[in-house]
Amino acid sequence: MGTTKLSLDNEVELIQRVCAGDKEAFYALVEPCERGVFTAAMSILNNVADAEEVAQEAVLKAFSALPRFRGEARFSTWLIQITINEARLKLRKDRRHLYESIDEPRTDDTGDAFPKDFADWREIPSEELQRKQLREALQRALQSLPQKYREVLILRDIQHLSIQETAQVLGITVASVKTRLLRARFHMRDALAPGIDGSWSNGKVEYEKVRPW
């Protein structure tokens, strides 16, 4: 994630210093988590300005609540959990005034998930042009995911939280994480799979009609 993770010893020491009144130590504690906090907020809000606002609120909340932090989880996990809660609160608050139709369509975790695309897909595109298009296609696919699947996918596959940590920060069971993860990954695969012959070529017009690029 770009920034080196703090060791547990470092983390404990920094927390003690913050609680003793050293504000500088809080910057050092938060800095390695900044990208993660922003990404977690984005996973729910899908909007840069809202995500920044929520990230700030969550960090300030963590600052006030730090004396009550008991170290059951790592500080970064705890901070992401606060961020997720704040983002959900904001989403609920903002939607209260909207019509129901704007809400997420109800998605059900029961029943089996079927992959829609059977294309063979062993190769990963490596050329620069395809990479850029792929990144854009990934972003689009991610945005098209229903929120509850997007949350799980982002925490697990982008932030690399464990299944247990993902369950903890989202307040859902391990079994739900696994089910949602399967659905999210199938959805992403269907949205991103290459042409039926397994080709990633973007020069073929017939693919462009049905593929993300």
Next chain:
Amino acid sequence: MTVIEISCLEVWREISNFLDGEVDAELRSRMETHFKGCAHCRAILDGTRNVVKLIGDGVEYQVPEEFSKRLHAKIKDK
């Protein structure tokens, strides 16, 4: 050891857990046997594995410019 056959549907249900190393040894071996004989499921496994890899490598939300600076200012004011 006899490996009991497993259906494509059962394989799909567990494919994500398989990639995460969340299936027990017996199920893993049944799935591996299935993948050897089923090109469809192999394609789905490869594709899903690629998705996980691509997302891990390629998706990064651009943190807004000066995000860190504004955040620190907020902490300072607290």
